[in-house]
Amino acid sequence: MSTFVLVHGAWHEGSAWNKVIKQLEAKGHQAFAPTIAGHGKGVNKNVNHAQCTQSIVDYIVSKDLTDIVLLGHSFGGTIIAKVAEAVSDRIKRLIFFNAFVLNDGDRLTDNIPPDSQALFDKLARESDDNTMMLPSEVWREAFINDADLDLARSSYAQLSPEPYQPFLDKLDLKQFYSLPIAKSYLYCTEDNVLPQGEQWGWHPRMSNRLGLFRLVQMLGSHEVMFSNPIGLAEKIIVAGRE
Amino acid sequence: MSTFVLVHGAWHEGSAWNKVIKQLEAKGHQAFAPTIAGHGKGVNKNVNHAQCTQSIVDYIVSKDLTDIVLLGHSFGGTIIAKVAEAVSDRIKRLIFFNAFVLNDGDRLTDNIPPDSQALFDKLARESDDNTMMLPSEVWREAFINDADLDLARSSYAQLSPEPYQPFLDKLDLKQFYSLPIAKSYLYCTEDNVLPQGEQWGWHPRMSNRLGLFRLVQMLGSHEVMFSNPIGLAEKIIVAGRE
Amino acid sequence: MSTFVLVHGAWHEGSAWNKVIKQLEAKGHQAFAPTIAGHGKGVNKNVNHAQCTQSIVDYIVSKDLTDIVLLGHSFGGTIIAKVAEAVSDRIKRLIFFNAFVLNDGDRLTDNIPPDSQALFDKLARESDDNTMMLPSEVWREAFINDADLDLARSSYAQLSPEPYQPFLDKLDLKQFYSLPIAKSYLYCTEDNVLPQGEQWGWHPRMSNRLGLFRLVQMLGSHEVMFSNPIGLAEKIIVAGRE
Numbered sequence: 134m135s136t137f138v139l140v141h142g143a144w145h146e147g148s149a150w151n152k153v154i155k156q157l158e159a160k161g162h163q164a165f166a167p168t169i170a171g172h173g174k175g176v177n178k179n180v181n182h183a184q185c186t187q188s189i190v191d192y193i194v195s196k197d198l199t200d201i202v203l204l205g206h207s208f209g210g211t212i213i214a215k216v217a218e219a220v221s222d223r224i225k226r227l228i229f230f231n232a233f234v235l236n237d238g239d240r241l242t243d244n245i246p247p248d249s250q251a252l253f254d255k256l257a258r259e260s261d262d263n264t265m266m267l268p269s270e271v272w273r274e275a276f277i278n279d280a281d282l283d284l285a286r287s288s289y290a291q292l293s294p295e296p297y298q299p300f301l302d303k304l305d306l307k308q309f310y311s312l313p314i315a316k317s318y319l320y321c322t323e324d325n326v327l328p329q330g331e332q333w334g335w336h337p338r339m340s341n342r343l344g345l346f347r348l349v350q351m352l353g354s355h356e357v358m359f360s361n362p363i364g365l366a367e368k369i370i371v372a373g374r375e
Numbered sequence: 376m377s378t379f380v381l382v383h384g385a386w387h388e389g390s391a392w393n394k395v396i397k398q399l400e401a402k403g404h405q406a407f408a409p410t411i412a413g414h415g416k417g418v419n420k421n422v423n424h425a426q427c428t429q430s431i432v433d434y435i436v437s438k439d440l441t442d443i444v445l446l447g448h449s450f451g452g453t454i455i456a457k458v459a460e461a462v463s464d465r466i467k468r469l470i471f472f473n474a475f476v477l478n479d480g481d482r483l484t485d486n487i488p489p490d491s492q493a494l495f496d497k498l499a500r501e502s503d504d505n506t507m508m509l510p511s512e513v514w515r516e517a518f519i520n521d522a523d524l525d526l527a528r529s530s531y532a533q534l535s536p537e538p539y540q541p542f543l544d545k546l547d548l549k550q551f552y553s554l555p556i557a558k559s560y561l562y563c564t565e566d567n568v569l570p571q572g573e574q575w576g577w578h579p580r581m582s583n584r585l586g587l588f589r590l591v592q593m594l595g596s597h598e599v600m601f602s603n604p605i606g607l608a609e610k611i612i613v614a615g616r617e
Numbered sequence: 618m619s620t621f622v623l624v625h626g627a628w629h630e631g632s633a634w635n636k637v638i639k640q641l642e643a644k645g646h647q648a649f650a651p652t653i654a655g656h657g658k659g660v661n662k663n664v665n666h667a668q669c670t671q672s673i674v675d676y677i678v679s680k681d682l683t684d685i686v687l688l689g690h691s692f693g694g695t696i697i698a699k700v701a702e703a704v705s706d707r708i709k710r711l712i713f714f715n716a717f718v719l720n721d722g723d724r725l726t727d728n729i730p731p732d733s734q735a736l737f738d739k740l741a742r743e744s745d746d747n748t749m750m751l752p753s754e755v756w757r758e759a760f761i762n763d764a765d766l767d768l769a770r771s772s773y774a775q776l777s778p779e780p781y782q783p784f785l786d787k788l789d790l791k792q793f794y795s796l797p798i799a800k801s802y803l804y805c806t807e808d809n810v811l812p813q814g815e816q817w818g819w820h821p822r823m824s825n826r827l828g829l830f831r832l833v834q835m836l837g838s839h840e841v842m843f844s845n846p847i848g849l850a851e852k853i854i855v856a857g858r859e
Contacts, residue, residue, distance in 0.1 A: 271587065275588075282616065371763075374765065515831075516799070516831045517830075570821060
């Protein structure tokens with residue numbers, strides 16, 4: 134049985150994994166879903182990427198978790214790469230789940246199309262705290278395209294504004310790329326948050342940066358933790374097993 | 376419940392949708408499948424793209440259809456883009472189903488590989504009425520690869536020669552690209568009518584031209600209205616819902 | 618009912634198909650799975666590509682097989698292309714199953730990424746008989762990513778060192794590319810043996826070289842003859858039917 138630590142993406146918080154965790158536990162696993170610093174409702178959003186990373190490191194150390202299968206979703210992929218550098222001896226495998234795998238020296242925004250960059254710039258500039266709130270029509274059409282309207286709305290209500298600074302910080306990933314930790318890429322094939330294809334898509338553009346990795350695919354959108362949590366849990370187990 | 380208007384592709388006529396319509400109706404929706412001018416058996420094939428478009432506009436207006444989910448299959452994608460310009464206030468959403476999404480100023484033949492262009496040129500030149508009949512082995516191997524031989528044959532018998540002029544007309548699509556109508560792209564993943572991949576494939580090459588759109592995928596060939604009409608109807612509902 | 622000849626890939630031998638053959642026979646077909654010269658355990662590994670090809674030609678001729686659906690998996694794709702040149706009149710259809718389709722004049726190693734080339738060079742150099750044994754972690758992560766650990770181990774135990782010379786021989790395929798034999802490409806969508814994508818992936822990079830071909834896809838890894846033999850048999854029947 135495995136110990137999973139699930140790191141959410143932008144706009145989300147740890148509770149997004151509730152149904153997935155329930156299923157993982159029903160299958161005999163342990164699973165934890167910390168909320169990244171600066172994320173969630175009603176918290177101070179003034180964080181940078183290093184502070185986001187440190188909050189997950191602190192969570193793992195404070196609970197003294199070991200032999201972890203550490204999963205990062207979307208933006209969470211940039212977090213788990215840096216967490217892996219900090220506590221590599223506690224981690225058995227990394228799972229990048231429709232997640233950013235940045236090249237050494239990249240910032241997240243280097244890896245998204247110009248129109249998304251322009252949208253995020255505008256949203257952050259128009260906010261009073263350098264955050265971006267995802268437009269609801271983008272959520273419905275591009276993020277959770279496999280949900281019905283009720284689920285699209287109820288899941289949107291769980292989102293909160295995303296601090297912009299962590300998207301802009303350049304990440305030193307030289308150590309990450311030398312770690313001998315096993316890696317999986319879990320890819321939902323209807324994810325259209327990044328335009329599919331060679332230029333901007335999640336897979337194989339991001340995934341192939343991992344070198345040797347285990348590919349696991351499933352049907353569904355970027356947001357299967359809401360639209361198919363049981364199916365997602367099954368694939369997380371396959372991605373995480375020995 | 377939605378009002379679907381289903382626009383067929385080249386070589387087909389409206390009756391290709393019969394089984395899909397039956398299933399949509401069984402689920403409580405309305406569905407219509409007009410035959411494009413110059414298409415079907417025993418009709419005058421001397422039409423251009425504007426006349427094809429006008430025939431669908433006339434159909435929609437004569438029936439006074441509103442709040443339409445307008446779907447175009449294959450060549451039909453070029454038709455619904457121009458129909459949307461003409462009667463945008465009647466349309467709630469566009470669904471491009473393994474369909475051409477042309478760039479402004481393109482003609483359809485700009486978007487197919489040189490060997491297909493050469494084949495179509497030759498077929499039209501050798502006809503006595505500037506039409507192309509699809510070779511049966513291309514139908515069997517590339518169009519309806521998921522059917523057994525009986526279905527491949529019976530569906531081929533429903534085809535008729537395609538007027539070539541609409542493939543050659545350059546389309547002004549500036550207005551289309553400024554319409555605020557919601558859009559979906561429904562993609563069958565075994566479609567090999569266009570060579571899969573970045574250079575010539577349906578998706579993501581065509582789909583990404585739509586900007587923000589809802590991606591819906593299903594297994595199957597270019598011709599699932601014959602090989603899997605019930606599954607197709609389910610996906611059309613998902614692509615068309617709010 | 619069809620007569621299938623199944624040609625295995627590198628590191629494998631004919632017995633890899635045992636469960637697939639059982640299922641094909643249960644569906645009323647005949648199926649044969651010869652072991653390529655220089656392959657399998659405890660045999661002389663000093664073979665070149667022409668000798669590999671000849672061993673399959675000899676097998677077909679000695680059994681006087683006709684109307685064959687000839688399938689090649691992985692490296693086996695390079696074999697069936699040359700077998701088809703030699704005994705084209707005995708072959709009804711070719712199925713390339715996550716297989717190499719080489720361009721005329723290519724050698725297999727021209728079609729794999731530089732890091733794989735370097736690995737194979739090193740393995741062959743370090744052997745005492747110019748063979749490569751696949752590292753077990755590459756097998757588990759990249760080849761049989763859809764298996765549990767027990768199956769990954771038991772299937773690995775069936776492998777044997779692969780002679781390197783057939784990977785290095787340049788193949789004259791001019792005749793192959795003029796053969797009028799029908800062709801299918803059967804593609805397992807979780808195959809990560811070659812990095813997915815335009816530059817190095819199996820499909821559509823290899824498959825599109827076939828010209829007109831029938832595309833059949835299924836879920837699974839490079840090694841579904843072990844991880845899903847019944848599903849594979851069903852897809853082989855679809856790929857091979859008229």
